[in-house]
Amino acid sequence: MATFVDGPVRVTVPATSANLGPGFDSLGLxxxxxxxxTAEVIGSGLEVEVTGAGAEDVPRDESHLVVRAMRAAFDLMGAQPPGLRLTCANVIPHARGLGSSxxxxxxxxxxxxxxxxxGSLLADDQALFRLAARMEGHPDNVAPAxxxxxxxxxxxxxxxxxAVSAAVDPRVQAVAFVPPSSVSxxxxxxLLPAEVPHADAAAAAGRSALLVAALAGQPEQLLRATRDYLHQQYRRPAMPDSLDLVDLLRADGVAALVSGAGPTVLAFTDAAGAEALRARCPRGWVGHLLDIETTGARLT
Known part of the structure; x- marks a missing residue:
């Protein structure tokens, strides 16, 4: 029978951007x-405290997504605790295409x-990753997280x-332009069609392959490599301002794209151009200058 550790356990987990233009449901960063x-086992019941992003909207009971994921993992390991205390300090914007779920x-x-x-003997990394991907329904954000x-x-x-990891050139940075309104x-x-033209599918496959090479060591190819054929334009009715910003930035040679399902716009840059790019953040939006996070979820 499994036993539980004394005292709280802490974890940090990164935001993620999926698709990256052409890599629909497959590429993530x-x-x-x-x-x-922070979580700890208590004598009975469930206590949930949430601060930061989404704090006014998320439940404080068993339907809380973190609690549901914990329960699923406990089931996998054959060990449900008598009670739980969970504290969440959220930084990742909710429903903005940055992988909050x-x-x-x-x-x-x-x-x-x-x-x-x-616990690592009862559920290794691959088992936990597969469990998380099943809960989310697709692995493109779960894998980099x-x-x-x-x-x-x-x-x-x-x-x-x-999931397979690939290299990222250390020169690559990103700016996330986060709008004030959400899109589920x-x-x-x-909004996506059931079928797309064969030529578009072929073009997307080629750009996805190029994107792997561009991120690994040829960032000068990122503008070409992030050209999307499969999903962004179909989603324009739900996020016209985001797609207008993508078009504007790309017309100026910036590798910009819709992050995940949107409406956040992600743009690749380097250290020299980062601040100037962030200065192009539309009024009322929030611009984040971001590094590529090499570490996923980690206990601290």
């Missing part, structure tokens, strides 16, 4: 905005494993999720 969460799920499964003595860095992920024919993933996905 961890970014240097990190939520911080994946961060919550990854934080939850990581906290649960940290609370179980010998869990492993850090730049990841290529997907699902095999046998419904087994996988369900709405954004609902």
């Amino acid at each position: 961890a970014l240097s905005l990190r939520d911080e969460l 994946s961060a919550a799920i990854v934080a939850g499964v990581t906290l649960a494993r940290g609370l179980v003595a010998g 869990f492993f850090g860095g730049f990841t290529i992920s997907g699902c095999d024919e046998d419904h087994e999720f996988f 993933t369900e709405v954004a996905r609902g």
Whole structure:
């Protein structure tokens, strides 16, 4: 029978950007905005405290996404605690295309494993990653949130999720332009067609392959490599201001794209151009100058 560790366990988990233009549902990148969460086993009940992003909207009961992820991981390890106390200090904006739900799920499964003595023997990294991906429904944000860095992920024919890490040139930085209004993933996905032209699919495959090389060591190719054919224009009705900003930046040679399901706009840059690019943040939006986060979820 599993036992629990004494005292609280703390985890930090990064924001993520999925798709990165052409890599729909497959490419993801961890970014240097990190939520911080603390959990401990208590005698009974559930206590949830939330501050920061989304604090006014998220539940404080068993339906809280972090709690649900913890319960799933405890089930995987065969160990449900008598009670839980959870504290969340949220930095990642909610419903903005920066992976807040994946961060919550990854934080939850990581906290649960940290609370179980010998948890790594009961659930290794691959088991936790697959559990998190099943909860999220797709792995493109979960993979970089869990492993850090730049990841290529997907699902095999046998419904087994996988993720592979790839290199990122240290010169690459990013600016995230976060608008004041949200767009749900369900709405954004609902705008996508069931089929796309073969030529568009072929072009997207080529740009995705180029993006892997561009991020690894040829950042001068990022503008060409981030050209999307599969999803962004279809989503314009839900986020016209975001797509207008993408068009404006790309017309000026900036590798800009919709982050995940949007409406955040992510633009690649380097140290020399970072501040000038952030200065182009539209009024009422928030501009974040971000590094590529090489570390995923980690216990502290």
